Every structure is written in structure tokens, then in C-alpha cells.
Amino acid sequence: MTKVDFKKDRKDLYAPPRNAFSLVKVPAMTFLMVDGQGDPNTAPAYREAVEALYAVSYGVKFASKRMLDRDYVVAPLEGLWSARDWSAFTRRAKDEWHWTMMIRQPDWITDAMIEAALEAAQAKRRTSALSLLRHETFEEGRCVQILHVGSYDDEAPVLARLHDEFLPQHGLSPTGRHHEIYLSDPRKTAPAKLRTILRQPVL
Template sequence: MSADLKLGSSRSAMQTYDIKKERKDLYSPKRGDFEIIDVPDLGFLMIDGHGDPNTSAAYRDAVAALYTASYAVRAATKARGERVHTVAPLEGLWSATDWEVFRTGDKDAWDWTMMIAQPDWVSSELVDEALAAARKKGLPALSLIRFERYAEGRSAQILHVGSYDDEGPTLARLHAEFLPAHGLVPTGLHHEIYLSDPRKTEPGKLKTILRQPVTSTA
């Protein structure tokens, strides 16, 4: 093998892994059209919480801890000489005792699990190592993080562009039109994937994947 081929092989092996590019079926849906996908078992760093994400200190602490931990995992994998990866986007699972609160906008009654996907080569041992290093930063919510596999299976999803508060009509169309027309019913938690940074993006340009696990009525 020539030196040039060896160099090219080395560069290919060290290419940064980005789940958004590797799994476009999961992270690049079309705008305006619902699609049915099969979501595999994936590993996530997760934190559970309750309350309005716009005002809850617990929510802000959870998000900060998840990003700190995810970057610590990235550093740990790099230090081990493993494949370098881009930190995945923030995701959230949303629920409530009374689902009517999502229609009325009573955000104080919302339950949430915020999470960030990890590459398949990240192990529980590596996460423990990364969390131990991250805890030196003193963020209170780091102790609440867990590493867990999560599988949704068959799901309907769509890309929403706009404010989070404007998701209602799209979700109504999903549940009142698309799912009944295709003989489907929801089976799991409402899932959102945040592709935009709300600190740097105008509300009308925010990109969010809306996903709903489903099953056939037949």
C-alpha cells in the first residue's frame, strides 16, 4: 500500500461521526409532510423533570448538565483513541397526567425527559468515567443523569419550522387526520428533537422534529 493510500485510510478512520448526517432518516425529515420511520434502539444521557421549560430552574440545570456530560463523553472517547463524534442535538420526551394541558398551554403541569443521543460505541463504563470528570464543574443536575437505551420503533414524524408555541396545529393534524387515515394510533410519548439553538435563532426559524411512536389499529 502506498503512503498516500495509508494517509487516506487514516483520515477516513478518523472522520468525525455526526448522527444527524449518518442517520438522516431520523434527523432530517421533510417539512410539511408526515413520514413513517422505524426508530432503532439508541443510547441516551437522560434527566427527568417537571414544570414549565421556559421558567423552571430544574429544566435549565438539566439542559446544562446534559451538554456538559455529553462533551465530557466526547472528550473521554477521544482520549481513548476511539472515533471522534459531534455532540448530538437536545431531545425531549413530553407527557402529563392530563393531556389537555398541552392544548391549553398549562406548561407548569408538563412532565419531561430531556436527553442527548450517544454513539453506539459509548459504554456505561465510559459514561461513568465522563460523569466523574464532569462533576468537578459542580453542576447540581449532573447527579441526576442516567445512561439508558431507548427504542421507539415505528413512529410518525415531521419537521416543524417556527416557534415551539406554534406546534399545536401540526400536532392536531397528526392526531386528527394523518394517524386515523393510515389506521394508526399513538403508543408512546411525544418526542421533540431541537435542531436549532434558540439562543441564536429567531422563533420563526426554529427547526424542531416532532415525532410520535405509533401502532396499527388492525
């Protein structure tokens, strides 16, 4: 059985250069998503959202392997971030952040499979985040992205360069929410070695 790995199959989406911004066209993809607000380091809603996403994602993966004989690597956690005032990111005012945490799903996963995995997860744990979870298609189109290696709190200078220098110099305007893809597990990786894709939809 061949195991699908999005990161290996679409390196244009998951392996951008580290030291330079690059343009990429991001196609429509399906995700499990949960919305919330608050500091990702301290807000219980954030922790519960991530736990719910992984619980259902792994349930769907095992169902796909068992029922369809199709296996795959669970995709990395991703986040869409916004705030009423953009400076909330450069100021690291995390309580002001709005987020949508999400995990990509293969195209062959059906709503029925999602629902079954969701019901199984609800039977094992009580968390309001499971009731907020949705299965949705998301398309960003043209984006600028870069690989950031280091602490999440060290992203601010990179984002400032993106918005204050790269986008104006190339006649681009941001549209849509700031997007991050977490390639490292922060529980097992030193902050200085965390690998995160920073992505911004543009016009």
C-alpha cells in the same frame, strides 16, 4: 480521523419532510437522560437538566477522541413529553408538562466513560441534575414524524393535525410519549426559524 455525525448518517431519523407527516422505524439507541417536570422556559430543574446533559456529553466526546481516537458531533438535544391530560399541550399549560431530556450517545461509549465524565462534571459544578442523569437504551419502533419550522408555541396546530386527522385517517394509534428533537439552538436562532422534529410512536 473521521468524525461521525448522526444527523448526516441517518437522514431518515433527522431530516424528515417539513410539509408532510412520514413514517419511520426508529431503532434502539443509547442516551443520557434526565427526568423532570415543569415549564421549560422557567423551571430551574429544566435548565439544570440540559446543562448536565451537555456537560457530560462533551466530557464523553473528548474522552472518546483522546482514548479511542474516535470523534463525533455531539447529537442534538431531544425531549420526551407527557402530561396527565393531553390538552395541556394544546393549551400550552407548561407547568403540567413532564419531560425527559436526553442526548444520544455513540454505541461505543461505555458506562465507565460515562461515569468518569459524570465525576468530572460534578467536580466542576454543583447541580442536583447530575445525580439524576442515567445512561439508557431507548427504542421507539414505528413512528410518525414531521419537521416543524417556527416557534415552539406554534407546534399545537401541527400536533392537532397529527392526532385528529393523520393518525385516524391511516388507522394508527399513538403509543409512547410525544418526542421532540431540537435541531436549532434557541439562544442563537430567531423563534420563526427554529427547526424541530416532532415525532410520535404509533401502533
